[in-house]
Amino acid sequence: MNDSSASVVGARKDAEVISVVGLAHATSHFFQLVLPPLFPWLMQDFSLSFTAAGMLMTVFFVVSGVGQAIAGFFVDRFGARPALLAGLGMLAAAAVVLGLAQDYPTLLLAAAIAGSGNAVFHPADYTLLNRLVSAKRLGHAFSAHGLTGTLGWAAAPVLMVGVAGPFGWRAAAFVAAGIAVLALVVLAQHKGIGPGPAHGAGDPAADAAGPPAGAFAFLVSRNVWMCFVFFLMWTFAFSALQNFSPAVLSNMYGLSLSWAATAVTAYMLGNAVGTVGGGFLVNGASPDRAIAFGLFAAALIAVLLATGQAPAAGVLPLMALMGLGAGLAGPSRDMLVRRSAVSGAGAASFGRIYGFVYSGLDTGLALSPILFGYFMDAGRFPEVMVGVAVFQALAILAAWRVGQGAAERGRFGTKEQ
Template sequence: MSTTLAPNDVPWRDDAAVIGLVGLAHASSHFSHLLLPLMFPVFIQTFGLSYAELGLLMSVFFVVSGMGQATAGFVVDRFGARPVLFAAMTAFVLACLLAAMANSYAALMAVAVLLGLGNSTFHPADFTILNQKVSSLRLGYAFSAHALTGNLGWAVAPVFLVGLSSLFDWRVAYVGAACLFAGILLLLVWRRDTLLTHAVVHASDVPRAHSLAFLKNSVVWWCFGFFMLTAMTLVIVQSFSVSILQAMHGVSFEAATMTLTAYMLCAAAGVVVGGFLAARIPRHSERVVAVCMSVAALFMALCGSGWLNATATMVVLALTGLAIGIGGPSRDMMIKNATPKGATGRVYGMVYSGIDVGSAISPLFFGVFMDRGWYGATLIGAASVLLLSVWVALSVGRRTVHA
């Protein structure tokens, strides 16, 4: 194989080891997103909390994660991704143990802070490892696997936590989650050589002002905006789709929940397809993203229009996940193309913090729609936000070309 086709001449087995370990870590990050929400009914019964208080827990999680993610990028670039990843897994273990012993709202708030801190590190650490360790022609597949494992982490969490809670109780479920995170941490430590990256910024030879120079690059902020907008749409689906389906079409809770599960599984399947697209047309990733998000916006608007019956709405909503999933790996490739050399951790940290910002804003804004019974308008609003992200993605492509 020529150096043009494989500049690093890295064996597939070595790339697969990196992709697998990083993917497992990323799955644990998405698993952590649901550690608190899945137990909300239990917290209401046990601690007498209101939904507003429970919602504040998630707001704290996303705020801490967003602020920490932007900072974590600098830490990754300066000290390498591996120690940051180990620290994140340790934070998850401690958060689960604290949750298992929690006897107050304050303790749950501390759990939210720890989970947010742990979650904040994964995107800058993961993508630094993938970009440094995986050969260039396999990066599209690496990004696909990364997104796929994240979706699988979401899918596993309900089965794991609810299953243990049913067999024992909720505190045992959190102990089980702590053991799961500890096992993953031990595996990562055992294979630590596979995750070794080189620090690219050092305090002794790079002025602080220069380390912040990437913030002057407008494309970074356009990428931030893209992630913020797409996250707003995802949170609407995750938070409100079950209630919307029940209110608009009178479907059962089980059927509505299965639709959300189908959405996530379709998104995972889409990621697999999207990985091949990202690997074959990496230079036009923003166009792939734009097409996928446009299709998803159309599907979501159809669901909110009321023109479809219950079955058709559930099917089309699930297919929305497929369209978004296909665009996932190209989205990550789009960010790579826009990233200045030597600033991977910082850029990914800043850009992916847009997810946390969008996730914190969206429930507050569209929650007003839901309270007023504007269920269809909530989905149409989500479609409008997603359509706006198409324009942002194309703007990223134009600015990357002329950078």
């Protein structure tokens, strides 16, 4: 096989991996928003308060966060593909349990099962992408991965409400189960999506010096902990926007709730565009600098909105620009983990490191509503946007610290402790 043919085969293999992993990721994000759109029906049928309904999502993300750190060890031991198959199966089972639920404890059980299924995706997805996708396409692989997750989020509310309206919430739950089963069948048919050698010779993450001293050796790495902090800060900001920006913007700028809710859609669309563009930044700049550029722009817009002085007609475009900035940083955040945190433990630890670091996302999603809910209850709406900017700035600092650690190791040839 000549170089040209080998290149074509390599590109096709990369495309297969990126597509199948993207489908799995879209499914996991879809299930993160299966329950919230059904709250009006669930609250009526089960006489639930807002607190009780919200507890379903708390259970989901707490189980997912703890499970994600554990799932990384499973991925490293048994492989990413079996983990994804198990995760998709659990999502399907959770939707069936939801559709058959007759009481609140069963709803909690469905949320816990869904959280357990959701836990496997980040460690499994990133293990497959890092080990099977060519280094030159990794940036675009991370970009596609983030984009499919956003599409999964966007599809869930539309489909769940669209089915629950005419056919009932139980029918919507069974439709969700069918989506998970479909993704499971597609993944099962792609038997080539499995263990493989780590690509990217010359990349610090792939060239780490030998295996870790033990299963938990990565926990002594400062960079691993700083990456966890980065994702925690990132998600505190994002969760505040996702959950509270419609009410904040409605109160601060006199927008109707329906129009203010469109601001979240504008943010998501901007984020999707930025994620695609961010794939081109990965190979052209250090990840921490790309993150700083995107999140600094997003933080400035959050501060502007917090002043209440932006024109009402400009709120949606500003939210779209904020999403664009965060999206540009997205692929670089994934490369940050690969180049910096993983470099201290080796490619054999992709699963456990990605699992631990990305559990910061679930931790943020579980805790952020509590913090920002306090400001919402107190009517301190500008402080919510200020908080978004503060957490984005803290994420920049965490990314900078990780980048500094990587630079020091490269300059002195030392292994991080």
